Amino acid sequence: MSDRNDVAVIGAGIVGLATADALLERGAAVTVYERGVPGNGQSGGESRIFRHAHDDPRMVEMARRSRAIWREWEQRFGVELVSDDGVVALGPPVDERLPILDAAGGIAARRIEADAIDGWLPVMSSVDASAMVDADGGAIRTTAAIRALVERVGDGLVADEVLTVRPTSRGTVEVRAGGVTAQHDHVVVCAGPGTSALARQVGLHPPVDLQAHVRSTFAVRGDPPPRLACLQDSSxxxxxxxxxxAPTPGNRSYAVGLSETVEVGEGGTVVDPASLAALDERARAYVRRALPGLDPDPVDVRHCWVTALPWSDDGVAAWQGSGVTVVAGHNLFKQAPALGRALAAAAFGEGLGELDPASRLGAAD
Structure with a gap:
């Protein structure tokens, strides 16, 4: 076993907290640095989609591992973390991804006819499109997950902003935050839009494309349905x-977003400030056309950063050097449990495995 027993994690989003949990399982002393409210950055909001479907079979396998860990966490923390409402996918990707799921085996995904969609998505208009349901998918209870993992970290959570990460001649890594100077055996950087700047301090240059995104939440008309599946509509x-x-807890509202993002320039500035408002209006228009079971006036609007890698919207990778591991990618909430264990292994000197950038994890064949 490695002697890297004191590990710092920078960023208390879902990936950072999952990494801290995995490190604690290995017996490490863990410090998590977070400048804001844990889980309130890229991990913010009331729900995320857990889905198995990906273009890369390796991501399907990672999702399978993550789903098993989500269930372990539910048992350990005594709270539902992924709903059993399923995920409905519409459009051409169904025909491409369903064979990948079938080949993986053991995943309850199947094609459904158009007249069966209403049983999974009672708020949606009738649609004639290729459709499948991932019955083992569902809505991630993001707030409950963040809360449980923050409690797991306990006093190891430091509310401060990290300014510098610096390897020392003693073989440690120095972290300087607003009111803290500390030495650690290893540092894992999961800092979302702040990752690239910290990575450059140790000579690493992940090719992160910073973008911005908007997601609006709409109330369900009338009584909440007993089942309300997540939706991916590419039709x-x-x-x-x-x-x-994805539905929020209790199925009383539904968070809807477009996969499209807006351009961010140097210094983290949204190039066209009106572009986020335009995406928001397009989401509202989609709700009026496609989801008549929702009130089209949103009850909440969420803006967040997107950190994408060049080979895929689902791409993820990690880089290592000088006692530091840096992770970057997009659409990571569902994969956080397995990703956290992989990053903990990397921090303990066991290599990056499929997270090596050369693997291009998430890319289609």
Missing amino acids: GAFGETGVYA
């Missing part, structure tokens, strides 16, 4: 070809 039937949605 174009309602004027948009990249829509995702």
Whole structure:
């Protein structure tokens, strides 16, 4: 076993907290640095989609591992973390991804006819499109997950902003935050939009494309349905070809976003400030056309950063050097449990495995 027993994690989003949990399982002393409210950055909001479907079979396998760990966490923390409402996917990707799921085996995904969609998505208009349901998918209870993992970290959570990460001649890594100077055996950087700047301090240059995104939440009309599946709509039937949605706890509202993002320039500035408002209005228009079971006036609007890698919207990778591991990618909430264990292994000197950037994890064949 490695002697890297004191590990710092920078960033208390879902990936950072999952990494801290995995490190604690290995017996490490863990410090998690977070400048804001844990889980309130890229991990913010009330729900995320857990899905098995990906273009890369390796991501399907990672999702399978993550789903098992989500269940372990539910048992350990005594709270539901992924709903059993399922995920409905519409459009051409169904025909491409369903064979990958079938080949993986053991995943309860199947094609459904158009007249069966209403049983999974009672708030949606009728649609004639290729459709499948991932019955083992569902809505991630993001707030409950963050809360449970923060409690797990306990006093190891430091509310401060990290300014510098610096390897020392003693073989440790120095972290300087606003009111803290500390030495650690290893540092894992999971800092979202702040990752690239910290990575450069140790000579690492992950090719992160910083973008911005908007997601709006709409109230369900009438009584909440007993089942309300997540949605991935690539059909174009309602004027948009990249829509995702997930119910909030209790199925009383539905968070809807377009997969499209807006350009961010140097210094982290949104190039066209009106572009986020335009995405928000397009999401509202989609709701009016496709989801009549929702009130089209949103009850909440969430803005967040997106950190994408060049080979895929689902891409993820890690880089290592000088006692530091840096991770970057997009659409990571569902994969956080397995990703956290992989990053903990990397921190203990066991290599990056499939997270090596050369693996291009998430890319289609």
